Amino acid sequence: MSGKSLLLKVILLGDGGVGKSSLMNRYVTNKFDSQAFHTIGVEFLNRDLEVDGRFVTLQIWDTAGQERFKSLRTPFYRGADCCLLTFSVDDRQSFENLSNWQKEFVYYADVKDPEHFPFVVLGNKIDKLERQVSTEEAQAWCLENGNYPYLETSAKDDTNVAVAFEEAVRQVLAVEEQLEHCMLGHTIDLQSSSKSGSSCC
Numbered sequence: 164m165s166g167k168s169l170l171l172k173v174i175l176l177g178d179g180g181v182g183k184s185s186l187m188n189r190y191v192t193n194k195f196d197s198q199a200f201h202t203i204g205v206e207f208l209n210r211d212l213e214v215d216g217r218f219v220t221l222q223i224w225d226t227a228g229q230e231r232f233k234s235l236r237t238p239f240y241r242g243a244d245c246c247l248l249t250f251s252v253d254d255r256q257s258f259e260n261l262s263n264w265q266k267e268f269v270y271y272a273d274v275k276d277p278e279h280f281p282f283v284v285l286g287n288k289i290d291k292l293e294r295q296v297s298t299e300e301a302q303a304w305c306l307e308n309g310n311y312p313y314l315e316t317s318a319k320d321d322t323n324v325a326v327a328f329e330e331a332v333r334q335v336l337a338v339e340e341q342l343e344h345c346m347l348g349h350t351i352d353l354q355s356s357s358k359s360g361s362s363c364c
């Protein structure tokens with residue numbers, strides 16, 4: 164367990180109206196507005212939390228999903244540690260657009276290794292009775308596109324909202340641990356190669 168607090172940037176992407184701002188506001192302020200306005204550009208809020216003994220400051224970046232705001236949101240993708248791909252279970256088009264959001268993120272965030280980048284998929288508005296996307300279908304998409312974690316949320320009812328952000332943190336920490344492991348491996352390699360007398364520089 165490390166005592167240092169880690170600053171993590173997570174970014175919410177998805178079509179206009181799927182509930183990105185509502186999820187962020189529910190998580191940070193525990194409020195829900197049934198008549199929220201569309202976001203213009205980006206906004207962010209911080210929340211401190213502890214996950215598996217690690218203290219983290221989560222910086223949540225909420226972006227405008229509407230196409231006309233594309234140029235306002237994309238400059239903020241760089242440096243994100245995790246991307247929450249969000250759709251609404253009562254809006255099929257928002258689900259079908261997930262791959263476009265994923266591609267847009269990879270391009271503008273300049274992700275070097277997309278296969279190992281921590282994406283988490285959120286199906287929001289599960290309080291609604293009429294669904295257009297089933298849980299199984301969403302899970303299948305996640306499995307096929309990178310084995311991403313899938314969570315069903317309701318910002319309105321506060322279902323799984325904290326769990327979703329905690330999962331984002333877990334995904335980042337898992338990647339970080341893998342990297343630390345690799346670096347440790349490199350140290351061992353260098354030592355063993357110097358012992359064997361090889362000269363590289």
Ligand SMILES: Nc1nc2c(ncn2[C@@H]2O[C@H](COP(=O)(O)OP(=O)(O)OP(=O)(O)O)[C@@H](O)[C@H]2O)c(=O)[nH]1
Pocket residue numbers: 177178179180181182183184185186196197198199200201202203226227228229287288289290291316317318319320
């Ligand atoms: N029933 C229900 N409505 C929700 C939920 N989350 C958001 N909404 C409503 O859906 C509408 C759009 O929510 P927003 O949070 O503004 O959506 P957004 O993804 O931020 O939209 P953009 O800012 O345009 O990208 C609002 O009227 C919210 O009240 C939910 O979990 N359940």
Ligand SMILES: [Mg+2]
Pocket residue numbers: 183184185200201202225226227228
């Ligand atoms: Mg919004």
